[in-house]
Amino acid sequence: VRSYGQYCALAKALDVIGDRWNLLIVRELLLRGPCRYTDLLHGLPGIATNLLADRLRELERAGVVAREEAPPPVASGLFKLTPRGEQLERVLVELGRWGVPLMAAGPAEQDAFRAHWLRMPVELFLRERVGADAAARIELDSGEERVTIDSSDGHVRLRPGPAADPDLVLHGDPYALLGVLSRRMSFEDARERGLHWQGELAALERLRVT
Amino acid sequence: VRSYGQYCALAKALDVIGDRWNLLIVRELLLRGPCRYTDLLHGLPGIATNLLADRLRELERAGVVAREEAPPPVASGLFKLTPRGEQLERVLVELGRWGVPLMAAGPAEQDAFRAHWLRMPVELFLRERVGADAAARIELDSGEERVTIDSSDGHVRLRPGPAADPDLVLHGDPYALLGVLSRRMSFEDARERGLHWQGELAALERLRVT
Protein backbone atom coordinates (compact mmCIF):
# COMPACT_ATOMS: atom_id res chain seq x y z
CA VAL A 1 0.00 0.00 0.00
CA ARG A 2 2.95 2.22 0.52
CA SER A 3 4.23 3.91 -2.63
CA TYR A 4 7.82 3.57 -3.69
CA GLY A 5 7.88 7.28 -4.42
CA GLN A 6 9.81 6.88 -7.63
CA TYR A 7 8.85 8.51 -10.91
CA CYS A 8 9.41 5.36 -12.94
CA ALA A 9 6.85 3.34 -14.87
CA LEU A 10 7.90 0.08 -13.26
CA ALA A 11 7.72 1.50 -9.74
CA LYS A 12 4.32 3.05 -10.47
CA ALA A 13 3.03 -0.28 -11.76
CA LEU A 14 4.26 -1.98 -8.61
CA ASP A 15 2.56 0.68 -6.52
CA VAL A 16 -0.71 -0.61 -7.94
CA ILE A 17 -0.25 -4.37 -8.35
CA GLY A 18 2.91 -5.04 -6.35
CA ASP A 19 1.22 -5.70 -3.05
CA ARG A 20 0.95 -9.23 -1.84
CA TRP A 21 -1.88 -11.28 -3.41
CA ASN A 22 -2.79 -8.64 -5.97
CA LEU A 23 -1.40 -10.41 -9.02
CA LEU A 24 -2.84 -13.71 -7.86
CA ILE A 25 -6.28 -12.12 -7.64
CA VAL A 26 -5.82 -10.93 -11.21
CA ARG A 27 -4.78 -14.46 -12.16
CA GLU A 28 -8.03 -15.86 -10.80
CA LEU A 29 -10.13 -13.34 -12.67
CA LEU A 30 -8.19 -13.93 -15.87
CA LEU A 31 -8.45 -17.70 -15.68
CA ARG A 32 -12.01 -17.98 -14.49
CA GLY A 33 -13.69 -14.80 -15.65
CA PRO A 34 -16.10 -12.94 -13.35
CA CYS A 35 -16.05 -14.48 -9.87
CA ARG A 36 -18.01 -14.28 -6.69
CA TYR A 37 -16.20 -13.47 -3.49
CA THR A 38 -16.33 -17.07 -2.36
CA ASP A 39 -14.98 -18.33 -5.68
CA LEU A 40 -11.98 -16.07 -5.23
CA LEU A 41 -11.49 -17.31 -1.70
CA HIS A 42 -11.45 -20.88 -2.97
CA GLY A 43 -9.11 -20.09 -5.83
CA LEU A 44 -6.64 -18.33 -3.53
CA PRO A 45 -5.87 -20.88 -0.81
CA GLY A 46 -3.97 -19.24 2.01
CA ILE A 47 -5.41 -15.74 1.73
CA ALA A 48 -7.13 -14.24 4.74
CA THR A 49 -10.66 -13.14 4.09
CA ASN A 50 -10.11 -9.59 5.30
CA LEU A 51 -7.10 -9.25 3.01
CA LEU A 52 -9.15 -10.34 0.01
CA ALA A 53 -11.75 -7.73 0.81
CA ASP A 54 -9.06 -5.06 1.24
CA ARG A 55 -7.30 -5.95 -1.98
CA LEU A 56 -10.51 -5.99 -3.98
CA ARG A 57 -11.29 -2.49 -2.76
CA GLU A 58 -7.82 -1.24 -3.66
CA LEU A 59 -7.91 -2.84 -7.08
CA GLU A 60 -11.34 -1.36 -7.66
CA ARG A 61 -10.10 2.12 -6.77
CA ALA A 62 -7.13 1.61 -9.07
CA GLY A 63 -9.44 0.74 -11.96
CA VAL A 64 -8.21 -2.84 -12.31
CA VAL A 65 -11.26 -4.63 -10.94
CA ALA A 66 -14.94 -3.74 -11.24
CA ARG A 67 -17.75 -4.87 -9.03
CA GLU A 68 -20.78 -6.00 -10.94
CA GLU A 69 -23.85 -5.88 -8.78
CA ALA A 70 -26.12 -8.70 -9.78
CA PRO A 71 -29.77 -7.95 -10.49
CA PRO A 72 -31.92 -8.23 -7.35
CA PRO A 73 -33.22 -11.79 -7.82
CA VAL A 74 -29.84 -13.57 -8.01
CA ALA A 75 -28.38 -11.42 -5.28
CA SER A 76 -24.75 -12.33 -5.66
CA GLY A 77 -22.22 -9.70 -6.65
CA LEU A 78 -19.51 -10.48 -9.16
CA PHE A 79 -15.97 -9.21 -9.46
CA LYS A 80 -14.46 -8.85 -12.91
CA LEU A 81 -11.46 -7.29 -14.58
CA THR A 82 -11.76 -3.95 -16.30
CA PRO A 83 -10.13 -3.57 -19.73
CA ARG A 84 -7.22 -2.00 -17.90
CA GLY A 85 -7.00 -5.08 -15.71
CA GLU A 86 -7.10 -7.42 -18.68
CA GLN A 87 -4.03 -5.69 -20.05
CA LEU A 88 -2.12 -7.34 -17.24
CA GLU A 89 -2.36 -10.63 -19.11
CA ARG A 90 0.97 -10.11 -20.86
CA VAL A 91 2.61 -9.40 -17.50
CA LEU A 92 1.19 -12.57 -15.98
CA VAL A 93 2.20 -14.67 -18.96
CA GLU A 94 5.79 -13.46 -18.79
CA LEU A 95 5.93 -13.97 -15.05
CA GLY A 96 4.44 -17.42 -15.40
CA ARG A 97 6.88 -18.33 -18.13
CA TRP A 98 9.72 -17.26 -15.88
CA GLY A 99 8.31 -19.36 -13.06
CA VAL A 100 8.01 -22.59 -15.06
CA PRO A 101 11.49 -23.87 -14.12
CA LEU A 102 10.53 -23.51 -10.47
CA MET A 103 7.80 -26.10 -11.01
CA ALA A 104 10.19 -28.83 -12.10
CA ALA A 105 11.14 -29.57 -8.51
CA GLY A 106 7.57 -30.67 -7.87
CA PRO A 107 5.12 -29.28 -5.35
CA ALA A 108 6.25 -28.68 -1.80
CA GLU A 109 4.56 -30.73 0.88
CA GLN A 110 2.24 -27.90 1.85
CA ASP A 111 1.46 -26.67 -1.64
CA ALA A 112 -2.17 -26.28 -2.57
CA PHE A 113 -3.44 -26.86 -6.07
CA ARG A 114 -6.49 -25.99 -8.14
CA ALA A 115 -7.16 -27.64 -11.45
CA HIS A 116 -8.11 -24.43 -13.24
CA TRP A 117 -4.55 -23.16 -12.69
CA LEU A 118 -3.60 -25.60 -15.44
CA ARG A 119 -5.13 -23.26 -17.97
CA MET A 120 -2.09 -21.00 -18.19
CA PRO A 121 0.55 -23.69 -18.75
CA VAL A 122 -1.69 -25.80 -20.99
CA GLU A 123 -2.60 -22.98 -23.31
CA LEU A 124 0.99 -21.75 -23.11
CA PHE A 125 2.68 -25.07 -23.82
CA LEU A 126 0.31 -26.23 -26.48
CA ARG A 127 -0.50 -23.00 -28.22
CA GLU A 128 0.62 -23.06 -31.82
CA ARG A 129 2.12 -26.49 -31.39
CA VAL A 130 -1.10 -28.05 -32.51
CA GLY A 131 -1.45 -29.63 -35.91
CA ALA A 132 -4.34 -28.80 -38.16
CA ASP A 133 -6.04 -32.15 -37.59
CA ALA A 134 -5.41 -32.22 -33.87
CA ALA A 135 -8.96 -32.54 -32.66
CA ALA A 136 -9.02 -33.97 -29.17
CA ARG A 137 -10.98 -33.85 -25.96
CA ILE A 138 -9.01 -34.72 -22.86
CA GLU A 139 -10.29 -34.69 -19.31
CA LEU A 140 -7.89 -34.01 -16.47
CA ASP A 141 -8.57 -35.30 -12.97
CA SER A 142 -6.18 -34.05 -10.33
CA GLY A 143 -8.30 -35.12 -7.39
CA GLU A 144 -11.01 -32.57 -6.74
CA GLU A 145 -11.99 -30.45 -9.66
CA ARG A 146 -12.01 -31.75 -13.19
CA VAL A 147 -11.10 -29.75 -16.25
CA THR A 148 -11.25 -30.49 -19.94
CA ILE A 149 -8.85 -29.68 -22.76
CA ASP A 150 -10.73 -28.98 -25.97
CA SER A 151 -8.72 -28.87 -29.15
CA SER A 152 -10.03 -28.29 -32.62
CA ASP A 153 -8.74 -26.63 -35.77
CA GLY A 154 -5.56 -25.35 -34.23
CA HIS A 155 -6.99 -23.90 -31.03
CA VAL A 156 -6.47 -25.29 -27.55
CA ARG A 157 -8.72 -24.30 -24.71
CA LEU A 158 -9.07 -25.50 -21.17
CA ARG A 159 -12.46 -25.21 -19.52
CA PRO A 160 -13.77 -26.27 -16.14
CA GLY A 161 -15.86 -29.37 -15.74
CA PRO A 162 -15.74 -32.93 -17.06
CA ALA A 163 -15.98 -33.88 -20.70
CA ALA A 164 -18.81 -35.65 -22.46
CA ASP A 165 -17.35 -38.55 -24.43
CA PRO A 166 -13.66 -37.73 -23.95
CA ASP A 167 -10.91 -39.27 -26.05
CA LEU A 168 -8.75 -39.61 -22.96
CA VAL A 169 -9.06 -39.15 -19.22
CA LEU A 170 -5.90 -38.58 -17.18
CA HIS A 171 -5.85 -39.16 -13.43
CA GLY A 172 -2.86 -38.13 -11.37
CA ASP A 173 -1.27 -35.52 -9.17
CA PRO A 174 -0.48 -32.07 -10.58
CA TYR A 175 3.21 -32.86 -10.97
CA ALA A 176 2.57 -35.88 -13.16
CA LEU A 177 -0.13 -34.11 -15.18
CA LEU A 178 2.08 -31.12 -15.86
CA GLY A 179 4.97 -33.44 -16.57
CA VAL A 180 3.30 -35.31 -19.41
CA LEU A 181 1.59 -32.21 -20.76
CA SER A 182 4.87 -30.35 -21.01
CA ARG A 183 6.76 -33.44 -22.23
CA ARG A 184 9.13 -33.08 -19.31
CA MET A 185 8.09 -36.56 -18.21
CA SER A 186 7.53 -39.76 -20.15
CA PHE A 187 4.32 -41.75 -19.74
CA GLU A 188 6.37 -44.51 -18.12
CA ASP A 189 7.82 -42.23 -15.45
CA ALA A 190 4.46 -40.63 -14.91
CA ARG A 191 2.79 -44.00 -14.43
CA GLU A 192 5.30 -44.90 -11.77
CA ARG A 193 4.38 -41.66 -10.11
CA GLY A 194 0.76 -42.70 -9.99
CA LEU A 195 -0.62 -41.42 -13.28
CA HIS A 196 -3.25 -43.60 -14.85
CA TRP A 197 -5.70 -43.10 -17.67
CA GLN A 198 -8.60 -44.34 -19.70
CA GLY A 199 -8.79 -43.94 -23.45
CA GLU A 200 -6.25 -43.42 -26.14
CA LEU A 201 -2.95 -41.77 -25.29
CA ALA A 202 -2.69 -40.92 -28.95
CA ALA A 203 -5.08 -38.06 -28.31
CA LEU A 204 -2.47 -36.40 -26.13
CA GLU A 205 0.33 -37.23 -28.53
CA ARG A 206 -1.60 -35.44 -31.23
CA LEU A 207 -1.43 -32.30 -29.12
CA ARG A 208 2.10 -32.59 -27.87
CA VAL A 209 3.68 -33.49 -31.19
CA THR A 210 3.95 -31.12 -34.16
CA VAL B 1 9.77 -14.20 2.14
CA ARG B 2 6.75 -16.22 2.97
CA SER B 3 5.69 -18.62 0.24
CA TYR B 4 2.19 -18.57 -1.18
CA GLY B 5 2.16 -22.34 -0.95
CA GLN B 6 0.52 -22.76 -4.34
CA TYR B 7 1.72 -25.14 -7.04
CA CYS B 8 1.38 -22.58 -9.81
CA ALA B 9 4.12 -21.06 -11.95
CA LEU B 10 2.96 -17.52 -11.27
CA ALA B 11 2.84 -18.05 -7.52
CA LYS B 12 6.27 -19.69 -7.55
CA ALA B 13 7.70 -16.77 -9.50
CA LEU B 14 6.23 -14.35 -6.98
CA ASP B 15 7.71 -16.40 -4.16
CA VAL B 16 11.10 -15.47 -5.57
CA ILE B 17 10.73 -11.92 -6.92
CA GLY B 18 7.41 -10.83 -5.44
CA ASP B 19 8.80 -9.37 -2.25
CA ARG B 20 9.01 -5.64 -1.92
CA TRP B 21 11.99 -4.00 -3.70
CA ASN B 22 13.08 -7.18 -5.45
CA LEU B 23 11.99 -6.23 -8.95
CA LEU B 24 13.36 -2.73 -8.53
CA ILE B 25 16.75 -4.18 -7.62
CA VAL B 26 16.58 -6.21 -10.82
CA ARG B 27 15.66 -3.03 -12.69
CA GLU B 28 18.79 -1.31 -11.46
CA LEU B 29 21.03 -4.19 -12.46
CA LEU B 30 19.36 -4.43 -15.86
CA LEU B 31 19.63 -0.72 -16.58
CA ARG B 32 23.09 -0.10 -15.21
CA GLY B 33 24.82 -3.47 -15.39
CA PRO B 34 27.01 -4.67 -12.51
CA CYS B 35 26.68 -2.31 -9.56
CA ARG B 36 28.38 -1.68 -6.27
CA TYR B 37 26.32 -1.68 -3.11
CA THR B 38 26.35 2.09 -2.94
CA ASP B 39 25.29 2.44 -6.55
CA LEU B 40 22.25 0.33 -5.80
CA LEU B 41 21.49 2.39 -2.73
CA HIS B 42 21.59 5.54 -4.83
CA GLY B 43 19.48 4.02 -7.60
CA LEU B 44 16.82 2.86 -5.15
CA PRO B 45 15.85 5.99 -3.22
CA GLY B 46 13.72 5.07 -0.24
CA ILE B 47 15.13 1.62 0.45
CA ALA B 48 16.56 0.92 3.88
CA THR B 49 20.12 -0.28 3.82
CA ASN B 50 19.42 -3.43 5.82
CA LEU B 51 16.64 -4.34 3.42
CA LEU B 52 18.95 -3.97 0.45
CA ALA B 53 21.46 -6.29 2.09
CA ASP B 54 18.71 -8.81 2.92
CA ARG B 55 17.23 -8.75 -0.56
CA LEU B 56 20.61 -9.17 -2.22
CA ARG B 57 21.25 -12.24 -0.11
CA GLU B 58 17.86 -13.73 -0.98
CA LEU B 59 18.25 -13.01 -4.68
CA GLU B 60 21.71 -14.53 -4.58
CA ARG B 61 20.37 -17.70 -2.98
CA ALA B 62 17.61 -17.83 -5.57
CA GLY B 63 20.14 -17.66 -8.39
CA VAL B 64 18.97 -14.29 -9.70
CA VAL B 65 21.92 -12.17 -8.57
CA ALA B 66 25.58 -13.06 -8.32
CA ARG B 67 28.23 -11.39 -6.21
CA GLU B 68 31.40 -10.75 -8.11
CA GLU B 69 34.31 -10.31 -5.76
CA ALA B 70 36.69 -7.83 -7.24
CA PRO B 71 40.40 -8.68 -7.43
CA PRO B 72 42.27 -7.53 -4.31
CA PRO B 73 43.65 -4.21 -5.59
CA VAL B 74 40.29 -2.60 -6.46
CA ALA B 75 38.61 -4.04 -3.40
CA SER B 76 35.01 -3.32 -4.30
CA GLY B 77 32.51 -6.13 -4.74
CA LEU B 78 30.03 -5.98 -7.59
CA PHE B 79 26.50 -7.31 -7.87
CA LYS B 80 25.31 -8.53 -11.23
CA LEU B 81 22.46 -10.49 -12.72
CA THR B 82 22.86 -14.14 -13.53
CA PRO B 83 21.53 -15.39 -16.90
CA ARG B 84 18.46 -16.48 -14.99
CA GLY B 85 18.08 -12.98 -13.64
CA GLU B 86 18.46 -11.43 -17.06
CA GLN B 87 15.50 -13.46 -18.24
CA LEU B 88 13.37 -11.21 -16.07
CA GLU B 89 13.80 -8.47 -18.67
CA ARG B 90 10.63 -9.43 -20.52
CA VAL B 91 8.70 -9.31 -17.25
CA LEU B 92 10.02 -5.86 -16.42
CA VAL B 93 9.30 -4.57 -19.90
CA GLU B 94 5.69 -5.73 -19.76
CA LEU B 95 5.24 -4.33 -16.27
CA GLY B 96 6.80 -1.05 -17.34
CA ARG B 97 4.60 -0.86 -20.39
CA TRP B 98 1.56 -1.39 -18.20
CA GLY B 99 2.77 1.36 -15.88
CA VAL B 100 3.26 4.01 -18.56
CA PRO B 101 -0.28 5.42 -18.27
CA LEU B 102 0.36 6.00 -14.58
CA MET B 103 3.15 8.42 -15.50
CA ALA B 104 0.86 10.75 -17.43
CA ALA B 105 -0.36 12.35 -14.23
CA GLY B 106 3.13 13.63 -13.57
CA PRO B 107 5.35 12.91 -10.58
CA ALA B 108 3.94 13.19 -7.10
CA GLU B 109 5.39 15.84 -4.87
CA GLN B 110 7.60 13.37 -3.05
CA ASP B 111 8.68 11.33 -6.06
CA ALA B 112 12.37 10.75 -6.55
CA PHE B 113 13.93 10.47 -9.96
CA ARG B 114 17.14 9.15 -11.50
CA ALA B 115 18.10 9.95 -15.06
CA HIS B 116 19.16 6.40 -15.90
CA TRP B 117 15.55 5.27 -15.35
CA LEU B 118 14.86 6.96 -18.70
CA ARG B 119 16.57 4.08 -20.43
CA MET B 120 13.53 1.82 -20.34
CA PRO B 121 10.98 4.26 -21.78
CA VAL B 122 13.41 5.76 -24.25
CA GLU B 123 14.48 2.47 -25.73
CA LEU B 124 10.88 1.28 -25.54
CA PHE B 125 9.27 4.31 -27.17
CA LEU B 126 11.89 4.83 -29.83
CA ARG B 127 12.79 1.25 -30.66
CA GLU B 128 11.98 0.42 -34.24
CA ARG B 129 10.48 3.83 -34.78
CA VAL B 130 13.78 5.14 -35.97
CA GLY B 131 14.38 5.83 -39.63
CA ALA B 132 17.45 4.47 -41.36
CA ASP B 133 19.12 7.88 -41.52
CA ALA B 134 18.24 8.86 -37.97
CA ALA B 135 21.69 9.48 -36.61
CA ALA B 136 21.47 11.72 -33.56
CA ARG B 137 23.18 12.41 -30.27
CA ILE B 138 20.96 14.01 -27.65
CA GLU B 139 21.94 14.86 -24.11
CA LEU B 140 19.29 14.89 -21.41
CA ASP B 141 19.70 17.00 -18.28
CA SER B 142 17.09 16.43 -15.63
CA GLY B 143 18.98 18.20 -12.85
CA GLU B 144 21.60 15.93 -11.40
CA GLU B 145 22.80 13.15 -13.63
CA ARG B 146 23.12 13.55 -17.36
CA VAL B 147 22.45 10.84 -19.90
CA THR B 148 22.89 10.66 -23.62
CA ILE B 149 20.75 9.16 -26.33
CA ASP B 150 22.86 7.69 -29.10
CA SER B 151 21.11 6.79 -32.32
CA SER B 152 22.69 5.38 -35.42
CA ASP B 153 21.65 3.00 -38.17
CA GLY B 154 18.33 2.08 -36.62
CA HIS B 155 19.48 1.50 -33.06
CA VAL B 156 18.70 3.70 -30.09
CA ARG B 157 20.72 3.45 -26.91
CA LEU B 158 20.78 5.52 -23.75
CA ARG B 159 24.02 5.65 -21.81
CA PRO B 160 25.05 7.54 -18.68
CA GLY B 161 27.14 10.65 -18.90
CA PRO B 162 27.15 13.77 -21.05
CA ALA B 163 27.73 13.78 -24.78
CA ALA B 164 30.70 15.10 -26.67
CA ASP B 165 29.43 17.40 -29.41
CA PRO B 166 25.71 16.68 -29.05
CA ASP B 167 23.17 17.65 -31.69
CA LEU B 168 20.76 18.72 -28.97
CA VAL B 169 20.75 19.21 -25.20
CA LEU B 170 17.43 19.14 -23.36
CA HIS B 171 17.06 20.62 -19.89
CA GLY B 172 13.92 20.08 -17.89
CA ASP B 173 12.12 18.09 -15.27
CA PRO B 174 11.40 14.38 -15.86
CA TYR B 175 7.78 15.01 -16.74
CA ALA B 176 8.64 17.41 -19.52
CA LEU B 177 11.46 15.24 -20.82
CA LEU B 178 9.28 12.13 -20.94
CA GLY B 179 6.49 14.20 -22.43
CA VAL B 180 8.41 15.33 -25.47
CA LEU B 181 10.20 12.01 -25.90
CA SER B 182 6.92 10.12 -25.97
CA ARG B 183 5.17 12.79 -28.04
CA ARG B 184 2.58 13.14 -25.33
CA MET B 185 3.56 16.78 -25.03
CA SER B 186 4.30 19.42 -27.63
CA PHE B 187 7.48 21.48 -27.46
CA GLU B 188 5.33 24.51 -26.75
CA ASP B 189 3.64 22.96 -23.74
CA ALA B 190 6.94 21.57 -22.53
CA ARG B 191 8.60 24.98 -22.75
CA GLU B 192 5.87 26.48 -20.63
CA ARG B 193 6.64 23.75 -18.14
CA GLY B 194 10.25 24.80 -17.98
CA LEU B 195 11.88 22.79 -20.74
CA HIS B 196 14.65 24.56 -22.57
CA TRP B 197 17.32 23.40 -24.97
CA GLN B 198 20.40 24.11 -26.99
CA GLY B 199 20.91 22.82 -30.50
CA GLU B 200 18.58 21.62 -33.17
CA LEU B 201 15.21 20.21 -32.21
CA ALA B 202 15.25 18.48 -35.58
CA ALA B 203 17.54 15.86 -34.05
CA LEU B 204 14.74 14.78 -31.74
CA GLU B 205 12.15 14.96 -34.50
CA ARG B 206 14.27 12.60 -36.53
CA LEU B 207 13.89 10.06 -33.72
CA ARG B 208 10.28 10.63 -32.91
CA VAL B 209 8.97 10.64 -36.45
CA THR B 210 8.85 7.58 -38.70
Place this chain on the structure above:
DNA sequence: CCGCATCCGGGGCGATACTG
Protein backbone atom coordinates in the same frame (compact mmCIF):
# COMPACT_ATOMS: atom_id res chain seq x y z
C1' DC C 1 -24.45 -19.50 3.09
C1' DC C 2 -22.26 -15.05 1.30
C1' DG C 3 -19.59 -11.07 2.08
C1' DC C 4 -17.32 -9.05 4.69
C1' DA C 5 -15.63 -6.41 9.75
C1' DT C 6 -13.16 -6.88 14.01
C1' DC C 7 -9.59 -8.36 17.03
C1' DC C 8 -5.05 -9.96 18.01
C1' DG C 9 -0.17 -11.97 17.70
C1' DG C 10 4.07 -12.03 14.93
C1' DG C 11 7.05 -10.47 11.67
C1' DG C 12 8.33 -7.85 7.60
C1' DC C 13 9.44 -3.18 6.75
C1' DG C 14 11.38 1.53 7.35
C1' DA C 15 14.47 4.95 9.64
C1' DT C 16 18.49 5.85 12.20
C1' DA C 17 22.75 4.78 14.44
C1' DC C 18 26.89 2.46 14.43
C1' DT C 19 31.14 -0.30 12.92
C1' DG C 20 35.25 -2.52 10.23
Place this chain on the structure above:
DNA sequence: CAGTATCGCCCCGGATGCGG
Protein backbone atom coordinates in the same frame (compact mmCIF):
# COMPACT_ATOMS: atom_id res chain seq x y z
C1' DC D 1 32.43 2.13 1.33
C1' DA D 2 29.74 -1.79 2.65
C1' DG D 3 27.28 -3.30 5.26
C1' DT D 4 25.29 -4.79 10.67
C1' DA D 5 22.44 -3.64 14.76
C1' DT D 6 18.49 -1.90 16.92
C1' DC D 7 13.90 -0.42 17.49
C1' DG D 8 8.95 1.04 16.45
C1' DC D 9 5.21 0.42 13.52
C1' DC D 10 2.15 -1.34 10.56
C1' DC D 11 1.04 -4.99 7.47
C1' DC D 12 -0.09 -9.65 7.22
C1' DG D 13 -2.18 -13.98 8.69
C1' DG D 14 -5.53 -16.62 11.38
C1' DA D 15 -9.66 -16.85 13.95
C1' DT D 16 -14.00 -15.35 15.05
C1' DG D 17 -18.28 -12.54 14.78
C1' DC D 18 -22.26 -10.84 12.30
C1' DG D 19 -25.72 -8.74 9.31
C1' DG D 20 -28.24 -9.79 4.97
